[in-house]
Amino acid sequence: xxxxxxxxxxxxxxxxxxxxxxxxxxxxxxxxxxxxxxxxxxxxxxxxxxxxxxxxxxxxxxxxxxxxxxxxxxxxxxxxxxxxxxxxxxxxxxxxxxxxxxxxxxxxxxxxxxxxxxxxxxxxxxxxxxxxxxxxxxxxxxxxxxxxxxxxxxxxxxxxxxxxxxxxxxxxxxxxxxxxxxxxxxxxxxxxxxxxxxxxxxxxxxxxxxxxxxxxxxxxxxxxxxxxxxxxxxxxxxxxxxxxx
Numbered sequence: 052x053x054x055x056x057x058x059x060x061x062x063x064x065x066x067x068x069x070x071x072x073x074x075x076x077x078x079x080x081x082x083x084x085x086x087x088x089x090x091x092x093x094x095x096x097x098x099x100x101x102x103x104x105x106x107x108x109x110x111x112x113x114x115x116x117x118x119x120x121x122x123x124x125x126x127x128x129x130x131x132x133x134x135x136x137x138x139x140x141x142x143x144x145x146x147x148x149x150x151x152x153x154x155x156x157x158x159x160x161x162x163x164x165x166x167x168x169x170x171x172x173x174x175x176x177x178x179x180x181x182x183x184x185x186x187x188x189x190x191x192x193x194x195x196x197x198x199x200x201x202x203x204x205x206x207x208x209x210x211x212x213x214x215x216x217x218x219x220x221x222x223x224x225x226x227x228x229x230x231x232x233x234x235x236x237x238x239x240x241x242x243x244x245x246x247x248x249x250x251x252x253x254x255x256x257x258x259x260x261x262x263x264x265x266x267x268x269x270x271x272x273x274x275x276x277x278x279x280x281x282x283x284x285x286x287x288x289x290x291x292x293x294x295x296x
Contacts, residue, residue, distance in 0.1 A: 053093045070262040076148040101138040112263040118144035129200040135207035139167040146176040156181045187285040190219035205230040210242035211295035218249040219280045227274040235270035245296035250278035
């Protein structure tokens with residue numbers, strides 16, 4: 052049984068969101084959801100690896116606040132596909148603070164998708180749909196291809212590969228939003244050709260700085276899709292990974 056002090060957790064949650072300028076996203080109901088999600092995630096983490104971060108304060112900052120920082124960047128009522136959703140980041144925090152979104156959480160690992168699906172059901176997150184599928188397969192299916200306002204990805208793959216996985220899923224006029232690590236600038240410079248081939252334009256790289264006791268920062272890359280992706284993309288993953296565009 053995971054023992055987390057609810058009052059202390061909610062106080063830390065409130066302070067962290069306030070420090071990062073996103074306190075308007077919180078309510079008592081949403082704070083309850085974050086607390087229940089944390090208890091569940093840490094309980095399930097003892098069975099199989101979901102997160103290396105197990106301290107509640109660090110979970111709040113590095114998982115919840117970090118993902119919630121995307122909220123203001125997504126238009127009202129948008130459709131989102133979270134590619135390689137893993138343990139549900141950014142799917143679950145976004146669904147908690149933005150119930151107007153319709154989010155498809157996609158991953159190739161059934162165990163992780165089931166965890167996200169069950170968590171969403173427990174928390175009453177009605178806008179979350181979960182799918183066990185590889186992104187390159189989804190990108191060739193009419194029910195997924197160019198059907199989403201946004202494709203999000205957090206620590207999934209380098210930009211050349213990630214662009215071919217995500218951009219075929221995004222509508223013309225929509226955006227790919229990639230939460231990246233320290234090599235983002237180099238990755239982006241290498242991915243310009245791939246992004247252009249796949250229909251992407253207007254690329255921005257923004258540094259997201261999290262404020263708190265364990266302050267951190269990471270780059271956020273946004274690609275606007277201006278043209279349809281050519282029919283031959285995405286390729287099979289072996290080609291994508293071995294011969295990136």
